[in-house]
Amino acid sequence: MVVDDRELKFSQAINEAIDTCMAKDPRVYVMGLGVPDPKGVFGSTLGLQQKYGTLRVMDMPTSENGMTGVAIGSALVGMRPIMTHQRVDFALLAIEQMVNQAAKWHYMFGGQMSVPLVIRMIIGRGWGQGPQHSQSLQAWFSHVPGLKVVMPATPHDAKGLLIASIEEDNPVIFIEHRWLYNVSGPVPAGWYQVPLGKAKVVREGSDLTITATSYMTLEALRAAETLAEEGIGAEVIDVRTLNPLDETLIMESVARTGRLLVADTAWKNVGFSAEIVARVAEKAFPYLKSAPCRVALPDCPAPTAPELSRYFYPHAAHVAAAARRMIGLSGDGRMAELAPAVPLDVPDPSFTGPF
Amino acid sequence: MVVDDRELKFSQAINEAIDTCMAKDPRVYVMGLGVPDPKGVFGSTLGLQQKYGTLRVMDMPTSENGMTGVAIGSALVGMRPIMTHQRVDFALLAIEQMVNQAAKWHYMFGGQMSVPLVIRMIIGRGWGQGPQHSQSLQAWFSHVPGLKVVMPATPHDAKGLLIASIEEDNPVIFIEHRWLYNVSGPVPAGWYQVPLGKAKVVREGSDLTITATSYMTLEALRAAETLAEEGIGAEVIDVRTLNPLDETLIMESVARTGRLLVADTAWKNVGFSAEIVARVAEKAFPYLKSAPCRVALPDCPAPTAPELSRYFYPHAAHVAAAARRMIGLSGDGRMAELAPAVPLDVPDPSFTGPF
Amino acid sequence: MEREILKRLFSEMLRIRMVEEKIAALYPEQEMRCPVHLCIGQEAIAVGTCANLARDDYVLSGHRSHGHYLAKGGDLKAMMAELYGKVTGCSKGKGGSMHLVDLSAGFLGATPIVGSTIPIGVGAALGTVMRGEGRVTVVFFGEAATEEGVFHESINLAALKKLPVVFVCENNFYSVYSPLAVRQPEGRQIFELAKGYGVESHQADGNDVVEVYEAAERAVRKARRGGGPTFLEFKTYRWREHCGPYYDNDLGYRSEAEFQEWRQRCPIDRMKERLVRESLLRQGDISEMAASLEAEIREAVVFAKESPAPEEEQLFDHICSP
Amino acid sequence: MEREILKRLFSEMLRIRMVEEKIAALYPEQEMRCPVHLCIGQEAIAVGTCANLARDDYVLSGHRSHGHYLAKGGDLKAMMAELYGKVTGCSKGKGGSMHLVDLSAGFLGATPIVGSTIPIGVGAALGTVMRGEGRVTVVFFGEAATEEGVFHESINLAALKKLPVVFVCENNFYSVYSPLAVRQPEGRQIFELAKGYGVESHQADGNDVVEVYEAAERAVRKARRGGGPTFLEFKTYRWREHCGPYYDNDLGYRSEAEFQEWRQRCPIDRMKERLVRESLLRQGDISEMAASLEAEIREAVVFAKESPAPEEEQLFDHICSP
């Protein structure tokens, strides 16, 4: 099909996923700050209110906690809300409802009700988003039984995973990285799912396994390219669903390569990257040829000044250096070469601030 | 000194720590639901209001989020609040203030102010506390730079660590396990500190290292005793401070024993136990003789029925079984023998519900 | 008011009282191993409110929910079995006293985080509107819940969207052992909070079931015809300890005199006197009623005690919806 | 009112306006690489309020804080350097525009999570009372912050403890692009919310600096003599886009006519007319004032641009207090 070759931006893929589900199922509705406004959550909700009306596409009061409860309540009586937060950080106000209520409602009432709720949250980054607008808290949500946690890295997966999340009967935490929003890629038209709980080998290799989350998948792929030029074959796995984790795929890969590197968008300490390392250490220990390694944020709040954020965010060069060290080579070889072409506080040259 | 031989209950040790600090420093004050009430937060705040008055020992509205902000604000202008929550679960309402504000205030304003705030939170367990009254979320707090995280296991450490926390200039998350409250142990009179950031070898051994948090330290010690009878020498490390973690002590131990078992009070998946495994795998890989192993809660919400909580909470027998398997023996050997003497939903025979 | 309604209000209150007394009597056996928050003394609010609801209207509640569950028509056996932690419980033993539910009766759930079911109730109301249903949703909560920010977020949304929801605040003056004076400003009545949102708001005697019934009737009718939310504050008193089966006035957080004053205003005694005075019921009728309730309750306890406990593998049931 | 005060109010407003205009002019150079929320059009509230405060009184604010910072006496150079991400910035570059602070001026901090500095301000007030200080604390926030539960929790506590705090709500009718109609119930004025707590509460024209000054004067005086909190709602209008340097009426979320109406009510023009009318200032004085402000601002920009950026190792400074 020719249509399947079309390219969409990540934000458009999200938009199309919502549109597809709303057209298909009248129970699906969207709620969030600024959802129907002229910017439409960085484009991801543009045009939906025009199409589906003010009842199904709602702005809301700045009441993150209460509105999450409202979403849960509506889900209990048969609706399928999609709640949107422009930053993960704002959603911290709603943790009680997400974790005590949404995550447990099915379990604590013996399976009688379910909470088909998708909570979209965007991780901010760069252009001085700073300490309170750029946290990447997937570890938190993944720690809580009853929540599914999804982080797409490509437009194709964004659409397919979001459709699967909306059609899922459990609460899904759907985390989108702001730096992916302008990335384009092939996105099939119409309805399709990328199933939850399945990771994906996005590049094959036999010398080490790099498992990556969200935006770090792109950095891992860039690293793998350079490594390949040096004769190192890095297999890159895009985790895609953090909970439930596709342990099988990761173990199979590590059993083949004998080496594990984890690249995550979050802080290293007690982060999601620790879980992958721990599982592999527990379950694939005999296969490991060298110590596993994490490339993640240093354990410090996100600074605002662009000069500091340059040192805060690891990128392809860090991944490649870590990989080289795991293989027993010197890490620093070609660091400079892999440094990003654009200033490190914007995702691409088209981005001129402020959000 | 004879007084140093006296025994106190964990709850009394906490009480004494607060009392000691309040007597010493007029800036210290206590705030929390029920703090001055006749039960005094399970005894831990009894008598303080009588001694220090209503201004320094305050009850509060059921407004966890706002009151945490209030505590922060008072800390910024020179007070040293101790905030108390009877359950970790209630404090989820205050995550935004803890994580966006308290943890980052020092950093995001370039080090000009500090937030000397202690947040005490109790982990409920048993007697039907169920899904919303027994969460153990130390992994979350440990993930956030700027928060120190402490979990004492003995009355001695409870007092010394709490004094150190109150005198610390940064926000400290101080997590107390309800099942430790009635445990007695030697507690020196007067002022003393147990420094933050230092783990402790509570039993020596050369066959494997068990690192444990909070109440699981007691279960680990019970397991170590049985293991010793079987000729297996388990070294038990009480982590005490989860962030910053005393990595050195753990590495040294694992370098000697070659084996790591982590026993934690929380869910396994993306839990704090994963961090210890990950660090050891990264940094002590060459020393490891077998795969590391986690003994932690299964990844499911806490059930209420006592019959189910029996299967939910791992105890000494599980730790011992895991240790045996790591050594290459059959795990199940003496499971029954190590099963606790009291029903598994109460900490000790004196406990007759409901809290 | 119709005689049949008066009699029904009385018998419902008596039923709840007798269930709670039975729990208090059996609790020391230590077979109900979960926290229980008894509503003895506060029965009129649950009964007077729910008497205005259809079976498919929704109710949500918090930690002190036995009365609301029963008044809405929740199954007694399933509740007792839940307290005993049995698979036959309304939540299959997963929840206990603090997590009751009976979907067939429109009791959508109760959870014990103070204030947290308020937005969920408002969301249920929003959901019914979106689905074009004519249901009304009632959320019960204590006065301490009005101190949680989420209460305000919820009532703001209910007012904004004119949702068919009735907020029922049971003001029993205490949150655990803490009096109102350490939690809310002096001289301000709770029902005035709602007025700030432009929400119709009333205060009434929560120990007078007829007063409750009438206030709730107006609120429910208004909600049903699309008139939006109402906030009702009912003053009342909890007789027993906050959590558990005993009396606790000896603790000193409230006075025996205060308790006795409220004890005199027992909603059930007051109604009984009226019914007898107006010859709607004779003492004999009441004894008969009590005997049949006693039999029903005893049967529920037997059912609960004899039901099987959950098995190990059920621990992992229902973590996620399939 | 004293002439000197009137002149000071004017010059302070003009200063803030000129700083903001300078930021707007320079922002497209892309050297200030952080979100900026300009307060052009809303200057009267910051100035009229802070003119009543002593240097050691406290002020807290949110995302739109430049005006509050400057009106409270915050250092201009340090602010500009902060926007340019330099070590000489008031937060050493760690914070940017959304995290201003100047302790020496009593500006205790601004952070951009809507509503979150409200309880922190109340806590500062509590702290000053505990320490026996006579300071007053003012918290500035937008009308959207009154939708956050934490606002309610905070005002409840302030009322309960009669704290010396003044809540200043700048109602500019929009939260980003969202009008009040999708967020708060129709026909209810924001200042009425505070009344539910028994807190004294007033509404006034936020574009009339004298009206602001007088309302704040009463509130600050009351707070200082132990009379407790006051809530002030000032209606006003943001001229430029929510975040960033441009105008955005073309987006269609608000009308050009509405904007023009408010443009006519410019607080600075209004004050200038009065000063000239009453012969307190001549046009020449004003030009001189503007010229000297322009020089000050230009110097601050030069300072900011020429200051060094933080070094790599400074990334790890200040994670924890030593």
Ligand SMILES: Cc1ncc(C[n+]2csc(CCOP(=O)(O)OP(=O)(O)O)c2C)c(N)n1
């Ligand atoms: C968020 C939260 N904070 C604290 C608690 C502990 N707690 C349980 S019941 C209760 C009292 C609530 O008082 P009120 O709402 O007046 O109800 P009442 O018990 O008087 O019926 C409290 C504080 C809780 N369950 N949830």
Ligand SMILES: Cc1ncc(C[n+]2csc(CCOP(=O)(O)OP(=O)(O)O)c2C)c(N)n1
């Ligand atoms: C808790 C939270 N939710 C959402 C946001 C995103 N946000 C930033 S500014 C803003 C608008 C706030 O409006 P208002 O309080 O009226 O202030 P104004 O911008 O109009 O000055 C919003 C919603 C945020 N920063 N914090």
Ligand SMILES: [Mg+2]
């Ligand atoms: Mg109460």
Ligand SMILES: [Mg+2]
């Ligand atoms: Mg506004």
